[in-house]
């Protein structure tokens with residue numbers, strides 16, 4: 001299975017939300033990481049044939065996905081950002097209902113729904129009404145509905161949004177498990193999610209894929225280094241103007257520990273630290289607040 005994006009572009013009334021993207025995906029987990037408004041949802045909706053590109057194309061094993069139509073949709077599972085559920089349906093009834101819409105035979109649907117409820121850890125709660133489930137449980141029902149047709153391509157838009165740390169870990173494990181022998185594309189603006197589960201990370205900014213690679217490759221692509229040093233609290237605004245500050249931790253008596261991105265050692269007492277994906281995200285997406293001459 002090869003999903004290929006060629007010069008993929010989407011304009012809305014002259015505004016380019018997705019800008020000439022070229023990228024090829026095969027089996028594995030791809031993490032689309034970008035700020036709000038970067039174009040992630042628009043890209044995913046095109047991949048799911050819900051909206052048409054204004055330029056370029058998407059092919060699946062060489063065939064245009066829009067011409068494949070139903071044949072392509074059979075390969076596809078999608079969890080939208082705001083997945084609409086029926087509050088008074090139980091999780092089980094909801095999944096059976098979606099199965100019928102997807103054209104699964106009743107006996108097949110019944111078995112598939114029970115298997116998926118177990119897989120997403122909801123076998124015991126399947127009889128509860130959806131409105132009584134926690135946010136994380138609802139998202140798991142959302143993943144289950146996307147998996148009903150055993151898709152070869154699974155597209156998950158912000159699957160971990162609003163989840164607590166425990167749910168987030170469960171989710172990551174579930175997604176890794178589901179990624180065997182399929183292509184999973186998930187979007188997020190939470191760096192740690194992609195750092196843990198994505199084999200390939202795509203950094204998206206203003207409609208373009210700015211960088212791609214494994215977490216290690218993306219980290220080593222950052223030209224700046226990471227430094228940790230203690231400073232007087234009063235210096236923080238000036239430091240923020242001069243450098244990208246990854247973190248500011250308050251210490252004892254008016255001191256702070258700052259994590260600075262800089263090509264050169266910012267102070268003689270600064271100690272170099274290992275860069276993380278969070279630092280890289282800040283490097284590519286963060287802004288310095290002003291004129292560096294304001295410092296000191």
Ligand SMILES: Nc1ncnc2c1ncn2[C@@H]1O[C@H](COP(=O)(O)OP(=O)(O)OP(=O)(O)O)[C@@H](O)[C@H]1O
Nearest residue numbers: 012015017034035036037038039040041042043189
């Ligand atoms: N139907 C539309 N008409 C006009 N502009 C749109 C439409 N859909 C999206 N946009 C614009 O395209 C840009 C990208 O939006 P998109 O929802 O794809 O971003 P995103 O990366 O998914 O952001 P978020 O994380 O906030 O969901 C935004 O500036 C948005 O306002």
